[in-house]
Amino acid sequence: MRNPIIGGNWKMYKTIDEGIKLAKELVNNLCDLTECDVFICPPFTILEKVSEIIKNSPVKLCAQNMHWAEEGAYTGEISAKMLLDVGCKYVLLGHSERRRGEPQEFDEIINKKLKMALSKGLLPVVCLGETRKERKEGRTEEVIKKQITHSLREIDKIDILKVTIAYEPVWAIGTGDTATPEQAEDVHMYIRNLLSQLYNSEVVEKVRIQYGGSIKPDNMKDLIMQDNIDGGLVGGASLNAESFIKIINACKISLA
Ligand code: PEP
Numbered sequence: 001m002r003n004p005i006i007g008g009n010w011k012m013y014k015t016i017d018e019g020i021k022l023a024k025e026l027v028n029n030l031c032d033l034t035e036c037d038v039f040i041c042p043p044f045t046i047l048e049k050v051s052e053i054i055k056n057s058p059v060k061l062c063a064q065n066m067h068w069a070e071e072g073a074y075t076g077e078i079s080a081k082m083l084l085d086v087g088c089k090y091v092l093l094g095h096s097e098r099r100r101g102e103p104q105e106f107d108e109i110i111n112k113k114l115k116m117a118l119s120k121g122l123l124p125v126v127c128l129g130e131t132r133k134e135r136k137e138g139r140t141e142e143v144i145k146k147q148i149t150h151s152l153r154e155i156d157k158i159d160i161l162k163v164t165i166a167y168e169p170v171w172a173i174g175t176g177d178t179a180t181p182e183q184a185e186d187v188h189m190y191i192r193n194l195l196s197q198l199y200n201s202e203v204v205e206k207v208r209i210q211y212g213g214s215i216k217p218d219n220m221k222d223l224i225m226q227d228n229i230d231g232g233l234v235g236g237a238s239l240n241a242e243s244f245i246k247i248i249n250a251c252k253i254s255l256a
Contacts, residue, residue, distance in 0.1 A: 172213025
């Protein structure tokens with residue numbers, strides 16, 4: 001049995017006051033949460049403020065990105081040590097908006113970041129997924145296989161247990177076009193089988209795979225009922241406490 005894990009990616013939204021308000025609303029409503037792991041990913045500018053608000057609550061802090069180096073002359077970058085310093089427990093790596101951003105983030109860089117995050121004790125959430133064009137061309141599995149094998153290169157079976165995989169089809173992110181539960185489950189099952197070939201199936205049974213892409217309170221229930229969907233990475237719907245809380249509550253049915 002894998003407990004659901006739900007993340008809220010605030011992306012480049014929320015000023016200090018807005019972030020404080022949202023964090024307080026979440027803490028006030030989720031104080032008795034025990035069965036699910038919940039994290040939020042505020043922008044760097046408000047990590048510290050949000051960290052203070054959530055510190056004694058079940059809601060954990062996640063950064064949206066980090067650099068692969070320990071420290072150094074990397075203007076504008078943030079290190080794993082800095083994230084730990086501010087109270088982060090998790091870090092998102094390889095979000096599609098970064099894989100396709102400027103500069104583009106490739107699997108090799110994500111792998112370097114993953115190794116650094118693990119060596120410092122952060123819990124990484126590795127994001128991956130195919131574009132609409134890749135799906136239309138029937139290349140979904142090929143793309144996922146490449147992303148998994150390259151980004152998880154040299155990660156051993158102890159460390160893979162600390163990693164959460166977020167399957168986020170690019171065509172579903174911010175588009176309102178959610179994958180059907182069956183479409184998502186097919187890819188989640190493929191990812192789990194792939195991981196079983198890289199590690200062993202006993203270990204891989206414990207690895208959590210989140211789905212992400214236009215999750216709303218209404219579609220979470222059907223997604224979480226799939227055998228290999230262990231939670232959600234939520235963008236737009238996590239910017240509002242009411243909808244994010246409804247999504248978390250929807251995930252609890254998988255525990256019943
Ligand atoms: C995301 O940012 O990871 C995401 C899935 O966004 P949205 O829920 O808005 O599609």
